[in-house]
Amino acid sequence: MSLKIAFLIPTLSPGGMERVMSQVVNYVADNKTDEVHLVLYGKKGDIFYQLSEKVIVHTHDMVYDEKYRIQYTFKTLKWLRREIKAISPDTILSFGEIWNNFVMLALIGLKYSIYLSDRCQPNKSFGKLHDTLRKWLYTSATGVIAQTQKAKEIYRTQFKHNHVVIIGNPIRSIAPCNIEKENIVVSVGRLISTKNFDQMIDIFTQIDNPDWKLVIVGGDALKQNNSAGLQQQIEKLGMGERIILAGTQKDVESYLLRSRIFAFTSSSEGFPNVVGEAMSAGLPVVAYDCVAGPSDMVVNGHNGYLIPLFEKETFGAKLKYLMENPQIAEEYGRNAKHDIEQFSTDIICEEFYKTIIENA
Incomplete structure (x- = not known):
């Protein structure tokens, strides 16, 4: 009927x-x-x-x-x-x-x-x-x-x-393509305070692995104008060549497919699509376990890691582990792509x- x-x-x-x-x-x-x-x-x-x-x-x-x-x-x-x-x-x-x-x-x-x-x-x-x-x-x-x-x-x-x-x-399906992988940790989100990109920049800087880059995809929003402050932070740390603020991009998919790990320091979410899309692109995820969202997708030690909120040292340790163990990162990425199909x-x-x- x-x-x-x-x-x-x-x-x-x-x-x-x-x-x-x-x-x-x-x-x-x-x-x-x-x-x-x-x-x-x-x-x-x-x-x-x-x-x-x-x-x-x-x-x-x-x-x-x-x-x-x-x-x-x-x-x-x-x-x-x-x-x-x-x-x-x-x-x-x-x-x-x-x-x-x-x-x-x-x-x-x-x-x-x-x-x-x-x-x-x-x-x-x-x-x-x-x-x-x-x-x-x-x-x-x-x-x-x-x-x-x-x-x-x-x-x-x-x-x-x-x-x-x-x-x-x-979550839309992201098909693999011929884009060559690089040693990139990628994150996606509006440059608003609750995304805590300043923390991510500090965490990545502390890892101090010159073979890797951090790329943050997203632009200013909610009249917060945080991009200027984040760029100043990057320059002050001497990380201008290794941490890139890519701004707002229509083709986010290409950034995900080029990267090896997805990092997410947001502390306020409903259901973060960007985490799901990163998993669909075959990326392992390291994310803060904020009030809602990541824990419904990310499984510790299977497709990534959930980090207690604002525990920067633990976040950095897990991120570093995946950066230094490519076989584990690839395995978690394969698991992520399979697991996210339920969405x-x-x-x-x-x-x-x-x-x-x-x-x-």
């Missing part, structure tokens, strides 16, 4: 949450017989990611003006409620922490099957108002989708919800689909 499924997200502008939503929406539209609706209710209904022709897209034509923010918010709530009632979906999937509050407020009192998926560090506070709303509103959702085991544990306590399921992110696009999108239709 075909169903009507509504997928809700503020926008499909460039971003991790938006990319995953586009993958799930396209998978259902192209592989199932259901009627697929995508409702974009944010200030701008931008669509950066390509959508299947079978997807029915809903956007509003309201113009946002900061002077009338409250009025605009109420108008959007009314529009979203009206749009969902017109679609009359059998089930709904909504993405986005604070945005899920908005969706639940818009649909309050309506008897729809609603699944909420949070996409960030699970113990993150959004301020007293939004934290209170989340605790109140999430209890009435049909189900809550967590990205990691740790997130599930936190959500079950935080939201007092009995139906919390774990679904990771879809393939088709497998993860099918998990989303089965979850949201179980009560339809």
Whole structure:
């Protein structure tokens, strides 16, 4: 029996949450017989990611003006409620922490099957108002989708919800090619404080192996402008020729395929796609065991190492071990490529689909 499924997200502008939503929406539209609706209710209904022709897209034509923010918010709530009632979906999937509050407020009192998926560090506070709303509103959702085991544990306590399921992110497959490997430790991420690239630079410098380079792929973000400070740190350490800030790159894949080890010093994650993509490229991973994410992918002594948060000496020791033992690094890399297949696009999108239709 075909169903009507509504997928809700503020926008499909460039971003991790938006990319995953586009993958799930396209998978259902192209592989199932259901009627697929995508409702974009944010200030701008931008669509950066390509959508299947079978997807029915809903956007509003309201113009946002900061002077009338409250009025605009109420108008959007009314529009979203009206749009969902017109679609009359059998089930709904909504993405986005604070945005899920908005969706639940818009649909309050309506008897729809609603699944909420949070996409960030699970113990993150959004301020007293939004934290209170989340605790109140999430209890009435049909189900809550967590990205990691740790997130599930936190959500079950935080939201007092009995139906919390774990679904990771879809990780794209990276095929091997003829790019020649080099002695490179690579990392990928925005140059924001929680990525702790200053620590990574110190760790790599302390290892003092002139045959290796560290390449950090990513640009400034969140108005933090950390690239200048990181470059000064590199120059002060005399590592200008061995530590490279590559900036934002479209072809991240080529950097992964050229490298031998992936290092990750982030302390705040929801589900780090970059770790999964590094594993898909066949790289062993050395990562801080932050609140959520790496521990659902990295297995100590099998495909890499999980390091207790901010234990720089331990991080450096494991990184050095892999640098000096190429056969072990290659073995871990092969294991990583095999292990990450459980997060393939088709497998993860099918998990989303089965979850949201179980009560339809």
